Amino acid sequence: xxxxxxxxxxxxxxxxxxxxxxxxxxxxxxxxxxxxxxxxxxxxxxxxxxxxxxxxxxxxxxxxxxxxxxxxxxxxxxxxxxxxxxxxxxxxxxxxxxxxxxxxxxxxxxxxxxxxxxxxxxxxxxxxxxxxxxxxxxxxxxxxxxxxxxxxxxxxxxxxxxxxxxxxxxxxxxxxxxxxxxxxxxxxxxxxxxxxxxxxxxxxxxxxxxxxxxxxxxxxxxxxxxxxxxxxxxxxxxxxxxxxxxxxxxxxxxxxxxxxxxxxx
Amino acid sequence: xxxxxxxxxxxxxxxxxxxxxxxxxxxxxxxxxxxxxxxxxxxxxxxxxxxxxxxxxxxxxxxxxxxxxxxxxxxxxxxxxxxxxxxxxxxxxxxxxxxxxxxxxxxxxxxxxxxxxxxxxxxxxxxxxxxxxxxxxxxxxxxxxxxxxxxxxxxxxxxxxxxxxxxxxxxxxxxxxxxxxxxxxxxxxxxxxxxxxxxxxxxxxxxxxxxxxxxxxxxxxxxxxxxxxxxxxxxxxxxxxxxxxxxx
Numbered sequence: 342x343x344x345x346x347x348x349x350x351x352x353x354x355x356x357x358x359x360x361x362x363x364x365x366x367x368x369x370x371x372x373x374x375x376x377x378x379x380x381x382x383x384x385x386x387x388x389x390x391x392x393x394x395x396x397x398x399x400x401x402x403x404x405x406x407x408x409x410x411x412x413x414x415x416x417x418x419x420x421x422x423x424x425x426x427x428x429x430x431x432x433x434x435x436x437x438x439x440x441x442x443x444x445x446x447x448x449x450x451x452x453x454x455x456x457x458x459x460x461x462x463x464x465x466x467x468x469x470x471x472x473x474x475x476x477x478x479x480x481x482x483x484x485x486x487x488x489x490x491x492x493x494x495x496x497x498x499x500x501x502x503x504x505x506x507x508x509x510x511x512x513x514x515x516x517x518x519x520x521x522x523x524x525x526x527x528x529x530x531x532x533x534x535x536x537x538x539x540x541x542x543x544x545x546x547x548x549x550x551x552x553x554x555x556x557x558x559x560x561x562x563x564x565x566x567x568x569x570x571x572x573x574x575x576x577x578x579x580x581x582x583x584x585x586x587x588x589x590x591x592x593x594x595x596x597x598x599x600x601x602x603x604x605x606x
Numbered sequence: 607x608x609x610x611x612x613x614x615x616x617x618x619x620x621x622x623x624x625x626x627x628x629x630x631x632x633x634x635x636x637x638x639x640x641x642x643x644x645x646x647x648x649x650x651x652x653x654x655x656x657x658x659x660x661x662x663x664x665x666x667x668x669x670x671x672x673x674x675x676x677x678x679x680x681x682x683x684x685x686x687x688x689x690x691x692x693x694x695x696x697x698x699x700x701x702x703x704x705x706x707x708x709x710x711x712x713x714x715x716x717x718x719x720x721x722x723x724x725x726x727x728x729x730x731x732x733x734x735x736x737x738x739x740x741x742x743x744x745x746x747x748x749x750x751x752x753x754x755x756x757x758x759x760x761x762x763x764x765x766x767x768x769x770x771x772x773x774x775x776x777x778x779x780x781x782x783x784x785x786x787x788x789x790x791x792x793x794x795x796x797x798x799x800x801x802x803x804x805x806x807x808x809x810x811x812x813x814x815x816x817x818x819x820x821x822x823x824x825x826x827x828x829x830x831x832x833x834x835x836x837x838x839x840x841x842x843x844x845x846x847x848x849x850x851x852x853x854x
Contacts, residue, residue, distance in 0.1 A: 367658050367673050368672060369675070393736075413736060415733050419634060419635070419671045420670075442735070445735070446691040446692075446695070449687050449692070450691075453688050464692070464740075465744065467739055468743055469772055469778070470767060470768060471767070472735065472739065519678045520659055520678050521684075521686055522658070522673075523687045552686075579675060580671070580674055
């Protein structure tokens, strides 16, 4: 059974120093508010995992929370580059950032393997690319039935997963819909999980195409209206595209980023 | 006739390349603009697939990201990210993968990872692979849309993020890739296609008003030119109106 708790308490219970942690969301339902709480709590040495690290990861990296990033595409969607991410990789500021880099298909399958309790996943991927030369955990594997050579990637087990959803009920059953990304897999791949939600309701009304995570696979639920802003929650809010554009300016130099960071703390 | 910019010519040329009724896996940015223009002009039944898991999106406005709400609301089917890659892309169900690139080489290999020779100490860190390696491998063919400059069009990419033709003809077959690879590169100056014998990207088309010397100067390798070089038809008023309505 999930515990319903205030955000600060839930974050401190779920995300610990040194964790391998994913704040998942594919453009939609990105758990920004929980990420900001992690910055406020001063978590350190995190291995951040995400298919599409975007602005919230730029903020966590710039705030010095991360020592490693496991990812497949790091950018400001529709805008350009992540300047804090670049500064960490190119100049080691505020601390060096180790990279483990995959493709989207590889990352998605790594989550699926972890959610399935398997040690690895198989896919047709990475063929002819330079990624396997730089990323140690991409390996060829021969199909025992056909002899075809495919690619194996290891399960992506997480210490903690944090996602945002539209709703939960008072028992902590969680419902999300719209673009659902890899959030279900991330929660099922994690030892501890936290879901922030737009609202807690008495009863979850069925929604076409919704993902429901039963209370017993979720550890903490926190009610955080607009907790995905500047990303969005389908049927609750729209994506604040201006914020993503503004982040490009804020994050460009260390001073304007520091000013922003003081505002979070 | 309406005046137009080089970017508008590029987007219109890219849109024209998409066949009505085909299935297109769409990257964000220029590919998405071109694919949505195609839907509004000659290809109303073009199926747009975005890697966020939206299949058959018909957005009324141009999305800024691959996961905007308009893509989900207007989709025929909405699936998870593992499903879009495993069930829909990987088996080869998609006709055209439509990609951009930071760097592209004479054999159509794509770099979106790092600029510079040292991956661990790059001159410029780029966003990375995203869905592109498997899009470039698994779609029946790949179209690219890239603004032409000597920095973007290089002899050999610094990092192969997504495979074009590798070092030349036969590489894709040796790796067991089913898709035919990059068949069309649309730029702000013209169009390149792989030579049937060598797979080297060759200039086959120049946009109106662009001279050959400019196209060569903006290419970082000794650009080969097709003996059958043709001039692109200028954008029609209808195409320009649809494009400007889309990007307004």
